[in-house]
Structures are given as C-alpha cells and as structure tokens.
Amino acid sequence: SQTIHQWPATLVQPVGSPLSLECTVEGTSNPNLYWYRQAAGRGLQLLFYSVGIGQISSEVPQNLSASRPQDRQFILSSKKLLLSDSGFYLCAWNEGFYEQYFGPGTRLTVT
Amino acid sequence: QQQVKQSPQSLIVQKGGISIINCAYENTAFDYFPWYQQFPGKGPALLIAIRPDVSEKKEGRFTISFNKSAKQFSLHIMDSQPGDSATYFCAATAGAGSYQLTFGKGTKLSVIP
Numbered sequence: 001s002q003t004i005h006q007w008p009a010t011l012v013q014p015v016g017s018p019l020s021l022e023c024t025v026e027g028t029s030n031p032n033l034y035w036y037r038q039a040a041g042r043g044l045q046l047l048f049y050s051v052g053i054g055q056i057s058s059e060v061p062q063n064l065s066a067s068r069p070q071d072r073q074f075i076l077s078s079k080k081l082l083l084s085d086s087g088f089y090l091c092a093w094n095e096g097f098y099e100q101y102f103g104p105g106t107r108l109t110v111t
Numbered sequence: 112q113q114q115v116k117q118s119p120q121s122l123i124v125q126k127g128g129i130s131i132i133n134c135a136y137e138n139t140a141f142d143y144f145p146w147y148q149q150f151p152g153k154g155p156a157l158l159i160a161i162r163p164d165v166s167e168k169k170e171g172r173f174t175i176s177f178n179k180s181a182k183q184f185s186l187h188i189m190d191s192q193p194g195d196s197a198t199y200f201c202a203a204t205a206g207a208g209s210y211q212l213t214f215g216k217g218t219k220l221s222v223i224p
Binding site: 032034042043044046049051057059090092097098099100101102103104105107 | 143145147152153154155156157160200204206210211212214215216217
C-alpha cells in the first residue's frame, strides 16, 4: 500500500531564514506530487505540482520554490521566509487526475 | 468559474442527527467531486467521491447527493457522532488534463452529545 511522509512535523523559523520541507511517497511509481498551504481556519491553496522528475508547475507566484530530485521525493524551499509564509503545509500525491491523498502536514511558524 | 462555494461555514448538530453540507460550482467541465475530512493538526483524508453520471453515492453513514442541472452537490452524514466533529471540504476537478483540485473553504462540524 502507498504511504506518504512529511517532515518535519513542526517547524519554527525566524523571518529571513531558509526553509526546506520534504515529502516522500512509498509504494507507487511516477506519482503526481502536490504542495498545498492551508492558512489557519482557511481552505487549501495549491502551490506547486509535479508530474515527473524535474517537472514543476507553479500555481502561485511567491518566494517559495519546489523541486523533485527523485521520483517519489518532493521538496518545498525558500531562501528567505516571510511572516506570511506561516501555515500548514501539505503534500499530496495521486496517479492520474482524480483522487489525491494527503500527507500528515508540516506546521510552519515564522517568527 | 473555477470556484467551489461551500456552506455553511460552521455547523452544530446533536448526536444522532443529520449533518448536511452543501457545495455549488460553475465550471461544467468538472467531472469528479470528492469530499475530504480533516481533524485538527492532520492532513485531509479522502472520505467519499462522486462522478456526475450518478445522482447519489452512499458509503456507510456518508452520502453524496449530486444535482447536475443545478450544479450542486452535498454531503449528508446520518446518525452524526461526536467522532465526526471535523472540518469537511468539498472539491472538484475537471479530470483528464487537469491536475488541480478546486476546494471549497470548508465547514467546521461540531457534533454535541
């Protein structure tokens, strides 16, 4: 069966510091991978998606970037965090275009 | 046109009652409508989903009703339990060629004993 992991689970970072969040999926090959952000009490905003190694599509222009160095690994990065980057970051995967399965999330607090 | 409008924003239901959450969409290209359940501090979990070729889908106490002509769909939770207290999101996607799930803003359900 497929499993999705995210780490770290929680992170507190000062403004201006770099960021690296990691997501890995087990039990599948060539999945589509997604990064979402969920602000407190709000819906899910799609940030990036990837349909293959090195292929990244950005949905929202901002100071975040994503990379997919391996088939089942998706990384969310920032060179300099802003206060507005605080939120709950979720990675998701699917095969094809329908059901998406979410990871446990990373709670990021920028201070 | 890409929006999915979800209501109500919050809902309080007594144990054993029926919880109903509604969503409406404009994009007629949408062809897959999932519902997600999210507990505090956790990732959303796929609960149930429907395609527009059926008007209703039932899984246990959870039922999706779909009205294609009205472009509306709803989640019904029968015999609601305190353990159902969570935030529920509806979503929609245009399927083949589209990688984006469009989410509603969520409904916080509280089931009181």
